[in-house]
Amino acid sequence: MRHRRYPFIVGFLIVPVALYAVLVIWPYIQTFGYSLTDWSGESQTMHFIGLKNYTALLSDHVFLTALEHNGLLLVFLPVITILLALFFAFMLNVGGQGRTGGVQGVAGAAFYKVVFFFPQVLSVAILAVLFEAVYRSDAGGLLNGVLVKIGLENSQNPIEWLNDPGTVLWCLLAIMVWQGVGFYLVLFSAAMQSIPKEIFEAALLDGAGRAQTFFKVTMPLLWDSVQTAWVYLAIAAMDFFALVSTLTPGTAYGGGPDYHSEVLSTYLMRNFLYFGKSGYACAMGVVILFLTLIVSVLALRATRRERIEF
């Protein structure tokens, strides 16, 4: 029977693979082609300039700054989001003080789950409007308003959250964490619920506390989900376009103040559409593609562990 399996599979795959090739692979190849030219994006005339765009990237300090910011986000976004989500998921599913014994979440867990998940249903556009009000640069902003009210800040000298080189990137990171935690909380909750209760009960009988249960039982059994979350979050950290372009100061797609929140995607767009340096932008696109691929592979590799069957 084996020899008839492949034509059968190919028969099913040919249409999606063809679509994938035309709509995904081909544009990537085209982008690579354009990245070797001085295309302006406004007309069809362009000249082949070899790898000049790529060598220019290496000495472009804005590009390198953007790369550094994406690197920072790449480290902090997954770590903070996953840790918070794991903690909350643990509390909601296992962390309750059982009155009659057994394993359960804290009181009102179902309600908390909805509350935590809520930010996930908001679109990025709404997030931008919402956090524009939160981070507003005078005492009219939510954050500054509270700080002024409790006397930690003078209303004549408010913190300009998104216009301060020291805070802007962390403010954006906080938004992504706030939005992401709920989703990964639900993901981890589902995974936790599939862990047999007996395992927890056994740990409980052996006298394991909350912390021990979490690190010795829950974490190892959730590793597959954590791995998935890591890859997703790493890809999200490579993007950040929407938040930076809408919330941060600066001409054409934000990135300010003075490039302190610049990320690869916003710098790419500014070059592509605003500066008329589309060939250069395509070179950036190719670099981002490879970086994202490398990051995904590394994330999967680094988190690979022995699977525990249950």
Added chain:
Amino acid sequence: MGPTIEPGRLARRDLIKRAAAMGAVAVPAAALLSGCAAGGSGSTKKDTGTKTAANPLGVDKNAPLDVVIFDGGFGDDYARQFEKLYSKEYTGAKVSHTPTQNITGLLQPRLNAGDPPDIVDDSGNQMIKLDVLQKAGQLTDLTPLLDAPSIDDPSKKVRDILMPGTVQIGMVDNKFVTLPYVYTVSGMWYSGKLFKQHGWTAPTTWSDFMSLSAEIKKTTKIAPFAHQGKYPYYIDVAIMDLAIKNGGQDFLTRIDAMDPTIWDEDAAKNAIEAMYEIVQRNYLLPGTDGMTHIESQTAWNQYKAAFIPCGAWLENEQLKATPSDFQMTFMPMPSLPGDKLPATAIRGGANEFYIVPKQAKNAAGGMEFMRLMLSKKGATAFAQTANSLTVVKDGVDPTVKLRPGTQSTVTALKAAGANVFNPTYVNDYSAFATDMDNASAEVMANRMKPAEWLKTVKASAVKAKKGS
């Protein structure tokens, strides 16, 4: 949004189809150029009348006129006023009015079908780029309009009643193919009511401006100065206005030519140091460096700040946020010591582009519509309904009541006379302009000193010059 299908147009399209069947029209081959297609051979029959002194463009009095208007910041009501003027002149013509925010979506298929409207306001995010249209041969040469007698004074040609620089801005590939109709001035704004209440007078020199700011700071809770910090473009306009007025025509010519040596000279230094004085003396509205244009302008409307720099669109933009007795007033950027241009000099330039497509059936009517727009009646109607000025010199009827902000720009423009300037480097050197934006924002936030600003901007100018 207006009707997308309207009987007159359908009938005309039918006609063309029939003509095509008879071979009278070369059917446009599927010659799809980038963005917009080069249309047919242009052999469609045009509606024309006989040229007379009263009808210099030869308009067919009964030909329908198809008007497409960008429904953006100015709305589309003003166009109805123009249409009324046209209908009054040509009672037999049926005028159709189509407002849209998506010019490309509406115009592109009609250009491809060889059945475009007769006049289009090609503006907004979805506008079709004018150089693209011109390259595709889709634009009527509007030189006959320039040479036609003007409505109000037939002894003057249309070109002689326009604000200086208008014809230049309307040129694409050395042909006058688009009419930039709106005239925008930039400078500083204050509340007439607030100033009257405190007995302040609008300063004309920078030192007056600084001493008034000191008084405001000392005697009230109002901040002297606000700006649209999230978009540093606004503060750049103010800084460069100071510099251009200080350095005069020579400075203007050289910055547009991207001459990097101007950043070593006094004009630029005086301008940025003057602006930095505001920062140093703490005259800024708290938080203004991080505010959007709407946030800062609204704070200004709430009397939290005395001055704000902006273009003349401010009044229309803030229509809802402005208290009815606010008395919005425009003033030129104050003059620095040793200015080469007078204190009344202001930045002003034409924009909002109107075109007559090449294949328009009633192209003569489209041009006549423009001639009516350029009458005093047209310009006044625009100032009243869209709260903005037009390229018609002294176009607004002085007996008509305008909104206070718009009225004050009329006064300022009159006082400026020939001393209006309009730098073009922003469009020609966008990377340079962005670098300057960033540096200026840093100065306003007191993270950069004027000397460093000059160095940064100069370095960027050297780079821009090399790149071009």
